[in-house]
Amino acid sequence: MSGTERDAVVVGAGFGGLYMLHRLRSAGFSTIAFEAGGDVGGTWYWNRYPGARCDVESLEYSYSFSPELEQEWEWTERYPAQPEILRYAEHVADRFELRHDIRFDTRVVAATFDERASRWLVRTEPDGETSARFLVMATGCLSSANLPRIDGMDSFAGRIAHTGRWPHEGIDLRAKRVAVVGTGSSGVQAIPVIAEEAAELFVFQRTPNYSIPARNGPLDPDLQREIKAHYREFRAANRLRPAGLGARWPIGDQSALEVPDEDVKRDLEERWRIGGFAFLSGFTDFLKNREANAKAAEFVKRRIREIVRDPTVAERLSPKQVIGCKRLCLDTRYFETFNRPNVHLVDVSEHPIERLTPRGLVAGGREYEVDVIVFATGYDAMTGSLTRIDVRGRNGVALRDAWSAGPRTYLGLGVAGFPNLFTMTGPGSPSVLANVIVAIEQHVEWIADCLAYLRSRGYATIEATVEAQDAWVDHVNAVADATLYPTCNSWYLGANVPGKPRVFMPLIGFPPYVEKCNEVAAKDYEGFVLARA
Numbered sequence: 001m002s003g004t005e006r007d008a009v010v011v012g013a014g015f016g017g018l019y020m021l022h023r024l025r026s027a028g029f030s031t032i033a034f035e036a037g038g039d040v041g042g043t044w045y046w047n048r049y050p051g052a053r054c055d056v057e058s059l060e061y062s063y064s065f066s067p068e069l070e071q072e073w074e075w076t077e078r079y080p081a082q083p084e085i086l087r088y089a090e091h092v093a094d095r096f097e098l099r100h101d102i103r104f105d106t107r108v109v110a111a112t113f114d115e116r117a118s119r120w121l122v123r124t125e126p127d128g129e130t131s132a133r134f135l136v137m138a139t140g141c142l143s144s145a146n147l148p149r150i151d152g153m154d155s156f157a158g159r160i161a162h163t164g165r166w167p168h169e170g171i172d173l174r175a176k177r178v179a180v181v182g183t184g185s186s187g188v189q190a191i192p193v194i195a196e197e198a199a200e201l202f203v204f205q206r207t208p209n210y211s212i213p214a215r216n217g218p219l220d221p222d223l224q225r226e227i228k229a230h231y232r233e234f235r236a237a238n239r240l241r242p243a244g245l246g247a248r249w250p251i252g253d254q255s256a257l258e259v260p261d262e263d264v265k266r267d268l269e270e271r272w273r274i275g276g277f278a279f280l281s282g283f284t285d286f287l288k289n290r291e292a293n294a295k296a297a298e299f300v301k302r303r304i305r306e307i308v309r310d311p312t313v314a315e316r317l318s319p320k321q322v323i324g325c326k327r328l329c330l331d332t333r334y335f336e337t338f339n340r341p342n343v344h345l346v347d348v349s350e351h352p353i354e355r356l357t358p359r360g361l362v363a364g365g366r367e368y369e370v371d372v373i374v375f376a377t378g379y380d381a382m383t384g385s386l387t388r389i390d391v392r393g394r395n396g397v398a399l400r401d402a403w404s405a406g407p408r409t410y411l412g413l414g415v416a417g418f419p420n421l422f423t424m425t426g427p428g429s430p431s432v433l434a435n436v437i438v439a440i441e442q443h444v445e446w447i448a449d450c451l452a453y454l455r456s457r458g459y460a461t462i463e464a465t466v467e468a469q470d471a472w473v474d475h476v477n478a479v480a481d482a483t484l485y486p487t488c489n490s491w492y493l494g495a496n497v498p499g500k501p502r503v504f505m506p507l508i509g510f511p512p513y514v515e516k517c518n519e520v521a522a523k524d525y526e527g528f529v530l531a532r533a
């Protein structure tokens with residue numbers, strides 16, 4: 001093969017791309033990965049904002065594919081911070097000698113399917129073209145930073161930063177007046193840390209969010225030893241959980257409406273004390289029934305009122321939506337931060353930020369003078385990194401046109417009209433509603449097995465049928481509609497990006513999804529058309 005011909009191109013060198021590259025190479029497929037960033041790590045390469053941390057526990061937020069890697073890596077905290085996760089990604093790249101097949105600082109800008117050759121022609125910047133039989137998009141579910149367009153953005157004389165594109169050299173916030181715009185997961189992590197450093201902090205909040213204490217701390221060495229001694233069983237137990245995580249904590253099997261209020265409260269109190277995502281796992285219907293949900297929601301609001309001394313501020317910090325329909329935040333002293341004299345909550349729910357001026361931001365007719373503006377405004381989730389590439393399938397159809405009314409996939413892995421294209425943790429798969437590393441490993445292994453199957457039987461292409469895709473999209477919607485998830489304006493629905501179609505993108509429930517993917521493979525890739533050259 002020439003230098004520009006490969007069996008497979010992988011786009012992205014985060015946890016998805018790294019393992020995909022390793023797995024394909026090990027199976028004998030010539031593979032190259034392109035990465036827009038300067039090194040490996042993806043999310044953890046870009047998100048260097050103060051307080052950046054994983055919300056899944058370190059012993060779970062790690063690869064399971066190599067028992068040796070699992071044993072040799074020592075985590076230091078219950079939830080790993082960004083620098084530690086980045087070191088882990090770098091260690092993986094070194095250990096499996098992945099870097100020499102990755103082109104860094106190289107962005108894939110276009111990919112066109114050549115129907116006669118049944119190959120993808122992948123165009124990269126700076127200038128380059130690679131031809132490959134298969135194209136795997138490991139571009140990340142949360143990697144396209146969403147920077148709002150606000151009048152006067154260019155006029156601001158201070159510094160502007162997005163949490164997801166934080167400068168590597170950091171930003172010195174000491175003695176500075178700082179604005180943080182956004183109170184989702186990144187904002188909730190960054191705000192307490194920035195508050196300690198900055199002279200004054202203005203938090204611009206459009207929607208208050210529920211946040212549960214993470215209860216982070218040094219990882220208990222005995223626990224680490226114990227889990228490592230039974231890692232296979234622990235991983236297997238996690239994969240059977242609805243979100244592929246949390247096997248250390250019990251899941252309830254009763255409705256919150258079936259038991260006395262005191263029992264619900266006791267369970268929530270215990271879970272609040274433990275900290276983390278287990279908070280909503282005590283009862284079966286917190287995310288299905290408004291009355292049940294209200295019990296958990298009211299519990300958190302009561303805590304907010306207890307923690308935040310100023311009742312007006314506490315009220316403004318209290319969410320109105322049901323709990324859990326937006327991604328639950330985990331925090332370290334988030335609500336406590338609003339008791340600090342240097343922290344000011346600016347409610348922009350009714351009067352959005354009007355414009356930026358050379359000195360700061362204007363909202364509700366008042367100008368807030370600041371030195372630094374931090375946009376914690378999240379991502380064009382799940383589809384953004386895919387539609388930013390000019391992907392063209394059969395008949396030159398663009399993916400972004402095919403998805404103009406919302407993304408359509410089969411299993412979140414294939415797209416009708418786009419043969420040999422695989423999306424990882426894409427719309428229609430559990431993705432952001434799971435421990436993403438677990439979701440990634442399942443996708444990588446399914447895709448690698450699929451490519452080996454095609455090779456062994458002499459097939460040149462695999463393509464989802466329109467019928468299978470339509471049925472899958474209906475299924476994803478039906479599962480979501482049976483829950484409270486679609487009831488609020490979340491990024492799961494694309495509601496944070498102006499003009500984005502309102503479609504619930506991730507599939508709820510990891511174990512049944514895995515079963516379906518396995519069944520499809522066992523039935524010779526049912527719902528896909530396989531063809532010879």
Ligand SMILES: Cc1cc2nc3c(=O)[nH]c(=O)nc-3n(C[C@H](O)[C@H](O)[C@H](O)COP(=O)(O)OP(=O)(O)OC[C@H]3O[C@@H](n4cnc5c(N)ncnc54)[C@H](O)[C@@H]3O)c2cc1C
Nearest residue numbers: 012014015016036042043054055056107108139140143436
């Ligand atoms: C702040 C934050 C916190 C998170 N916390 C959690 C958590 O607690 N638990 C959890 O499970 N998940 C979490 N996630 C999700 C996280 O993205 C995944 O866990 C995981 O890191 C995704 O890996 P990935 O390889 O699929 O994607 P990414 O890590 O996003 O990597 C994708 C890579 O593709 C590159 N890329 C994209 N487009 C192109 C292109 N056109 N050309 C070249 N390169 C391209 C990007 O530069 C990026 O490096 C978090 C995400 C963020 C942003």
